[in-house]
Amino acid sequence: MPLRDRVKAAVQKTKALPAKARALPAKAKALPAKARAAVAAHKQRHAPSGFEFAFADRVGQLRPDHWDALVAGHGVCFSRPYLEALETAGPEGMKGHFALIYRGAQPVAAVACQSLFIDGAALPARTEPTRAKAVRDKGLAKLRQRILICGNLLGWGPQGVAFAAGEDPRALWPGVAEALYRIRRADKLFGETDLVMIKDLSLREAEADEALHPFSFRPFETEPNMVLELRPEWDSFDAYLAALKSDYRSGIKKQIKDVEAAGITAERLDAAGLRHHAPAIDALYHEVHDRQKMRLMTIHPQWIPTLAERFGSDFRTTILRAPEQGKVLGFITALKDGEGAIGYYVGFDKEAAATGLPLYLRLLYALVEDAIDLKAAWVSLGRTALEPKAKLGAKPQPLRCLLRHRIPALNQVVKALLQVLPEPAQAPKRTPFKPTKP
Numbered sequence: 001m002p003l004r005d006r007v008k009a010a011v012q013k014t015k016a017l018p019a020k021a022r023a024l025p026a027k028a029k030a031l032p033a034k035a036r037a038a039v040a041a042h043k044q045r046h047a048p049s050g051f052e053f054a055f056a057d058r059v060g061q062l063r064p065d066h067w068d069a070l071v072a073g074h075g076v077c078f079s080r081p082y083l084e085a086l087e088t089a090g091p092e093g094m095k096g097h098f099a100l101i102y103r104g105a106q107p108v109a110a111v112a113c114q115s116l117f118i119d120g121a122a123l124p125a126r127t128e129p130t131r132a133k134a135v136r137d138k139g140l141a142k143l144r145q146r147i148l149i150c151g152n153l154l155g156w157g158p159q160g161v162a163f164a165a166g167e168d169p170r171a172l173w174p175g176v177a178e179a180l181y182r183i184r185r186a187d188k189l190f191g192e193t194d195l196v197m198i199k200d201l202s203l204r205e206a207e208a209d210e211a212l213h214p215f216s217f218r219p220f221e222t223e224p225n226m227v228l229e230l231r232p233e234w235d236s237f238d239a240y241l242a243a244l245k246s247d248y249r250s251g252i253k254k255q256i257k258d259v260e261a262a263g264i265t266a267e268r269l270d271a272a273g274l275r276h277h278a279p280a281i282d283a284l285y286h287e288v289h290d291r292q293k294m295r296l297m298t299i300h301p302q303w304i305p306t307l308a309e310r311f312g313s314d315f316r317t318t319i320l321r322a323p324e325q326g327k328v329l330g331f332i333t334a335l336k337d338g339e340g341a342i343g344y345y346v347g348f349d350k351e352a353a354a355t356g357l358p359l360y361l362r363l364l365y366a367l368v369e370d371a372i373d374l375k376a377a378w379v380s381l382g383r384t385a386l387e388p389k390a391k392l393g394a395k396p397q398p399l400r401c402l403l404r405h406r407i408p409a410l411n412q413v414v415k416a417l418l419q420v421l422p423e424p425a426q427a428p429k430r431t432p433f434k435p436t437k438p
Contacts, residue, residue, distance in 0.1 A: 051175035070110040151199025173211035217402040223383040224396030263323035284347030341376035396427040
């Protein structure tokens with residue numbers, strides 16, 4: 001390089017020095033701030049929250065009036081009939097944990113948890129052969145341990161924490177963190193529980209991310225819950241169809257006719273009929289469940305019949321029956337949830353569906369009809385098969401979870417693993433309804 005160019009480059013470097021020098025004090029100042037934040041978070045994690053608690057292995061062991069008052073309006077899966085059904089016919093190996101959080105004598109929050117043993121390799125993986133996938137699979141393969149889940153493994157949506165009306169959730173989340181810590185510590189006789197998850201928080205609970213960050217909880221997104229709003233004027237399935245654009249409506253009618261042309265009928269079962277068909281329904285459930293990428297638990301064969309007996313007319317089961325020997329080819333269930341309904345479990349004959357019969361879609365249409373019959377204002381369709389649910393008019397409701405490991409160093413591993421989890425599927429945008437008149 002000519003001498004003139006070398007001198008010019010040296011001058012430019014000299015001019016840049018003051019800017020770099022000014023940046024150094026700012027970075028130096030940031031380090032103590034981060035250190036102070038880390039120390040403050042450590043103290044918060046290891047200090048009582050100031051709340052008082054009542055813990056139980058069964059919801060019936062807590063004060064029923066306090067529990068009922070806190071969970072009112074928070075969903076049927078918080079109700080004592082549902083939780084007691086879970087105790088009677090829940091999945092094998094799953095243990096219930098419940099807590100009431102008090103400020104003095106005043107109950108301010110209810111917490112419902114479940115714990116079980118999981119294999120981290122069962123978590124969904126990326127399909128493409130990437131270095132991130134290899135790191136993820138190697139890390140998750142070591143995560144074979146008990147996990148404590150604040151929420152409901154047999155459902156979706158925010159079903160783990162119910163705050164009292166008028167309370168500021170940001171002030172109560174530290175109490176929830178302490179409750180989860182004390183549940184985990186008290187349960188050591190059943191095995192060390194290292195992972196703690198707060199399952200399926202909605203956008204309305206965004207304050208949990210900030211409130212629980214000092215406790216090393218890290219968020220990750222899941223697939224959205226698809227919810228179909230049902231208009232008051234839809235007093236029948238035909239009224240719902242009439243509100244659809246012609247191409248959407250004709251597609252649904254054709255699929256229903258295709259199923260009927262095969263001699264398959266849709267029938268609603270009562271509790272006695274459900275008991276009679278329980279083995280067939282359990283087999284159809286496994287047809288779908290056993291093919292899922294992520295299976296943390298499997299329902300008990302008596303779970304669906306137990307729900308039918310507990311909730312009576314608020315629980316609906318519709319089956320698809322074949323003409324030959326009355327074979328059941330599919331089923332779907334709906335549970336009334338306050339002003340809405342939950343499309344709960346579904347199963348269908350994969351071999352019959354492979355012939356071209358739209359069994360799954362026919363079951364979805366039966367679910368909409370059941371929800372309308374239950375006079376529901378909305379129906380939750382779950383977070384799989386996003387495309388056909390969007391065509392029904394359902395809209396996505398984002399959900400996310402929070403996860404932490406009891407060992408601080410391994411929380412960095414958890415953080416890294418969450419960064420390489422597959423991106424959750426996003427619901428396509430569809431506008432199946434005709435424009436409403438102003």
